[in-house]
Amino acid sequence: MGITKTTGFTQVQNKNALLFKALGHPARIAIIDHILSVKTCICSDLVDILPLSQATISQHLRELKEAGIIQGTIEGNSICYCLNTELMLEIKQIIDTYILLNRSNQTPCC
Amino acid sequence: MGITKTTGFTQVQNKNALLFKALGHPARIAIIDHILSVKTCICSDLVDILPLSQATISQHLRELKEAGIIQGTIEGNSICYCLNTELMLEIKQIIDTYILLNRSNQTPCC
DNA sequence: AAAAATTATCGTAATATTGCGATATAACTT
DNA sequence: AAGTTATATCGCAATATTACGATAATTTTT
Numbered sequence: 001m002g003i004t005k006t007t008g009f010t011q012v013q014n015k016n017a018l019l020f021k022a023l024g025h026p027a028r029i030a031i032i033d034h035i036l037s038v039k040t041c042i043c044s045d046l047v048d049i050l051p052l053s054q055a056t057i058s059q060h061l062r063e064l065k066e067a068g069i070i071q072g073t074i075e076g077n078s079i080c081y082c083l084n085t086e087l088m089l090e091i092k093q094i095i096d097t098y099i100l101l102n103r104s105n106q107t108p109c110c
Numbered sequence: 111m112g113i114t115k116t117t118g119f120t121q122v123q124n125k126n127a128l129l130f131k132a133l134g135h136p137a138r139i140a141i142i143d144h145i146l147s148v149k150t151c152i153c154s155d156l157v158d159i160l161p162l163s164q165a166t167i168s169q170h171l172r173e174l175k176e177a178g179i180i181q182g183t184i185e186g187n188s189i190c191y192c193l194n195t196e197l198m199l200e201i202k203q204i205i206d207t208y209i210l211l212n213r214s215n216q217t218p219c220c
Numbered sequence: 221a222a223a224a225a226t227t228a229t230c231g232t233a234a235t236a237t238t239g240c241g242a243t244a245t246a247a248c249t250t
Numbered sequence: 251a252a253g254t255t256a257t258a259t260c261g262c263a264a265t266a267t268t269a270c271g272a273t274a275a276t277t278t279t280t
């Protein structure tokens with residue numbers, strides 16, 4: 001069917017899945033890496049850096065933006081994208097909680 | 111085209127994207143949640159818990175296993191799945207590095 | 221040995237994702 | 251105003267993902 005079932009899962013489960021899904025593509029990881037490497041927001045050197053067309057990059061930027069992972073503000077004729085620090089911390093929280101719960105498991109059975 | 115381009119990205123970027131992709135589905139998040147909640151590995155109460163068929167659950171388990179996120183060992187006529195602690199720590203490391211790099215960014219520009 | 225239980229796999233249908241060229245939009249530059 | 255630059259969107263084709271019923275494979279139970 002191709003459609004992801006969301007009923008029957010908790011809101012948090014659905015929300016977290018969407019976050020991770022947004023991170024689940026090398027182009028989107030590369031965009032994040034680039035933002036972090038230039039230590040400021042980016043305009044669009046991305047087109048010169050990624051092995052993808054402008055249209056495709058724009059699409060990936062939109063997905064990251066819709067997931068809340070990056071924010072973009074219009075800056076004259078270009079757009080200034082940078083990481084949403086709060087959301088990154090949220091993701092960290094999810095993983096940290098997993099690690100913590102896992103640590104409290106009784107036996108490493110497998 | 112539907113096919114994800116991997117050439118032109120680093121190996122690490124591709125690898126990390128695959129990890130996050132594996133986490134990017136509510137059923138797979140729910141599976142992880144359940145393993146953590148029962149504090150031990152699971153056999154297959156999953157069929158009674160998730161709103162999905164046995165076939166579909168088996169598919170999601172395989173994806174988690176292929177990504178290295180869970181491990182399964184055959185245990186008589188059922189299978190014992192549990193989290194791969196090492197891989198969870200790897201994921202934590204990825205996120206922690208992101209947070210760290212982001213923190214060292216000069217100006218919160220956007 | 222037959223039946224039951226547990227899990228994986230196959231085949232298939234529906235939908236989503238990816239990628240790109242072409243085009244649109246908007247703002248700057250001259 | 252015309253051209254240039256930066257970004258978004260549309261439309262499309264190719265491939266991937268999701269979900270499930272049916273079936274296979276394996277082990278346990280009876």
